[in-house]
Amino acid sequence: MDTDYEQITYRVDGRVAVLALNRPEARNGFTVQMSHELADAFERADADPEVRVVVLTAEGPTFCVDADLAAGGGKGQGFTRTDDPELAAAAAEGRYQEPAGRVTSVMHRMDKPVIAAVRGAAVGVGSSLLLPADFRIAAEDGKFGFPFTQRGIVPEGASSWYLPRLVGLGTALDWMISGRIVPAAEARAAGLLTALHPAEEVLPAALELARTLAARTxxxxxxxxxxxxxxxxxxxxxxxxxxxxxxxxxxxxxxxxxxxxxxxxxxxxxxxxxxxxxxxxxxxxxxxxxxx
CATH class of the missing domain: 1.10.12.10 (Lyase 2-enoyl-coa Hydratase, Chain  A, domain 2)
Structure with a gap:
């Protein structure tokens, strides 16, 4: 197990790299630090010629309950508003990358397939992170959602580009404008999810698929x-x-x-x-x- 990261884990099992969000005590609330670590780990796996497939998962029973708003003030954490003029200038000039997009842009550029293995809730950035994956395997009792309008912001991580391509424009409008929670069965029927399994079988199913891809393609x-x-x-x-x-x-x-x-x-x-x-x-x- 790699120890270079604080908020994720990274390990290579044969020809499969497994990245896991690792803040289970905070239900894997997403932070700026986590975004940097995930982007680095995806780039690392993509550059490793021995890695054929990447699996994205999370420690604990919940994948990710959105940004950890309570973590503001911690080093590299949270999404509290600041009045940093340099940051404002970077945003105005198109040089700023919001944290979710920092990760999804790396995932989009990858040459290795990504399999997301999701237990529990994946809400907000938790759902956005799944969209650039090539396969999304989830628990039968999972919940998804893009509640950005309910927080007074807009979809991040280029999710407004990815989601319509997966579920169609009409469904994407429904989910993103309402910000409602979407149960796993509805997400599967709409095309967001590749497969559903009991929670304890999600990661084994993802690893089995990863090993099959590594062996045959x-x-x-x-x-x-x-x-x-x-x-x-x-x-x-x-x-x-x-x-x-x-x-x-x-x-x-x-x-x-x-x-x-x-x-x-x-x-x-x-x-x-x-x-x-x-x-x-x-x-x-x-x-x-x-x-x-």
């Missing part, structure tokens, strides 16, 4: 497919997508991962793909300059 292919979906699924036309996937298909079918994929299929065994992320990603991806 090619890291380079997963990274490219994830980013094609996130960055090009809403392109103005399919032409730009077709140009890029044509080049990728040309190059990848001539590479060692495709050879191993075909060979393992005919030999009826799990593949051992040689490609590694990020080292073996193509250097001509159109979003590479955007991340520089």
């Amino acid at each position: 090619a890291p380079v292919s997963v990274a490219l497919t994830r980013q094609l979906l996130y960055r090009m699924a809403w392109a103005d036309s399919p032409e730009a997508v077709h140009r890029l996937d044509s080049r990728l298909i040309h190059d990848l079918t001539r590479g060692p991962d495709a050879v191993e994929g075909v060979r393992s299929f005919f030999e009826r065994r799990d593949p051992d793909f040689p490609g590694r992320v990020p080292a073996d990603l193509p250097d001509y991806l159109p979003w590479t300059a955007e991340q520089a």
